[in-house]
Amino acid sequence: MKRFKKILYVNESTADQKSTMAHAVALAESNQAELAVLTVVRRPATALTPKQPASGSRDGETAGGLSDAPCQVIDPTLEAACRHLNIRMDERVGKTANEVIRAVLTNRYDLVIKPAENPSWTQKLFGGDDMDLLRKCPCPVWIMKPQEKSSYRQVLAAVDFDPKHLSVSAELNREIVQLSASLALSDFATLHFVHAWEGFAASTILSRGDVSLTGVASYVEQEQEQHRIGLQQLAEELRQWLGEKAYGYLSPRFHLPKGPARKVIPPLAAELGADLVVMGTVARAGISGLLIGNTAEAIIDQLSCSVLAVKPPGFKTSVKVRA
Numbered sequence: 001m002k003r004f005k006k007i008l009y010v011n012e013s014t015a016d017q018k019s020t021m022a023h024a025v026a027l028a029e030s031n032q033a034e035l036a037v038l039t040v041v042r043r044p045a046t047a048l049t050p051k052q053p054a055s056g057s058r059d060g061e062t063a064g065g066l067s068d069a070p071c072q073v074i075d076p077t078l079e080a081a082c083r084h085l086n087i088r089m090d091e092r093v094g095k096t097a098n099e100v101i102r103a104v105l106t107n108r109y110d111l112v113i114k115p116a117e118n119p120s121w122t123q124k125l126f127g128g129d130d131m132d133l134l135r136k137c138p139c140p141v142w143i144m145k146p147q148e149k150s151s152y153r154q155v156l157a158a159v160d161f162d163p164k165h166l167s168v169s170a171e172l173n174r175e176i177v178q179l180s181a182s183l184a185l186s187d188f189a190t191l192h193f194v195h196a197w198e199g200f201a202a203s204t205i206l207s208r209g210d211v212s213l214t215g216v217a218s219y220v221e222q223e224q225e226q227h228r229i230g231l232q233q234l235a236e237e238l239r240q241w242l243g244e245k246a247y248g249y250l251s252p253r254f255h256l257p258k259g260p261a262r263k264v265i266p267p268l269a270a271e272l273g274a275d276l277v278v279m280g281t282v283a284r285a286g287i288s289g290l291l292i293g294n295t296a297e298a299i300i301d302q303l304s305c306s307v308l309a310v311k312p313p314g315f316k317t318s319v320k321v322r323a
Contacts, residue, residue: 002182004031006107010100010114011039019148020115027113028085030186036107038090040099097132101319104139113142116306125304134281134300134309138317140179142308151187152275155180158194158265158299159234160280163226166233172280172312177238179308180278184250189275191252193234194268196261197227228256262295266302274305281309 009024011017028035092099100112117127126134126143133141157180161169177193184191231254239247257264269277281296300307 002178004028004033004111006034006109007031007036007111007113008100008103008107008109009035009037010096010112011037012115012117013039014117015115015146017115017146019150020113020144020146022150023144023148024113025085027111028087034086034088036088036090036103036109038092038100038103040096041091041093042096043094096129097136098319100133101137101317102321104137105317105319105321109139111140111142112137113144115146116143118146124301126300126307131297131300134307135297136317136319138311138315140175140308140310142306144306145304148306149275152183152189153187154192154272154274154276155184155187155189156192156194156269156272156274156277158196158261158277158279159231160195160261161230163230166230169312172310173234174237175310176278176280177234178241179310181238181242181250181252183276183278183308184252185246191250192255192272192274193231193252194255194257194265195227195231196257196259196264197224198258198260224256224258231256260295262298262302265299269303269305276306276308277303278308278310280312282311282315 004027007024007028009021012020024035027033090103092103100114103109104112112133114130114133116125117130118125125145130143134143157176159169159173159176161173180191180193183189235252235254238252242250255268257268265277268274277299279296279299281300296309300309
């Protein structure tokens, strides 16, 4: 099973955090992980006092940004969990996404959990801080829908690859597959995998005029078959990782819709009633078929459920730790 060792929960004062906090506590308990709670205070307009640094941790905290003070109460769920979990509190001053990422870099968290902002001025679930974290945070980021369900029933994992270059996206897809399977098993949820594909050359072939419609259809069928084989290979990797018994219990379902990912994945998530979408948010530009920034953001903008975003191996954030 995929395990987390150090989890960072980001306090979002604009959201109802009872259910999201409970999720974070339950995940820390099941993984026997450390749990830290970070509150980011926006930089005040007036000058800061000498005792209050312009950015980073407040005075009285350790070098890593974690307070040695007793667990402070944000929610009754957290207060109860403090009795048996190693929960630490962190307070920083600055821009939320940047300070979260600095905390990740400094303390080596392997998962960030944050309630979605759900800004009142738009129908979108995710706000500016959420999107910045999804773009820039080097570790997996789980943005949870406020008033989240106590457990998920439908988990949708979006994988993408070029059938001719499967090795390029293999590690990212492996991370997505293993994370989604672990979460689906822990919640007894139905796991779905989706891979969107396109027959990019079909219109080009048809425009030549010397190729019949039958020939174009044959090309499309061959292209679909290549993508189906690639998806089947991921299923076999999951079977080997879980073992036959666990894989049989999970019985994942596979979807291979034709069309741009941004157009076919959000409607599928809605149709399935997905509680969580697990997906990659950044991949190497220039490799056909991979989910890269604009595509991932276009998908996320249309979702009304929680998102767990994963970065590819070797991803480097633009945010730097202050000296």
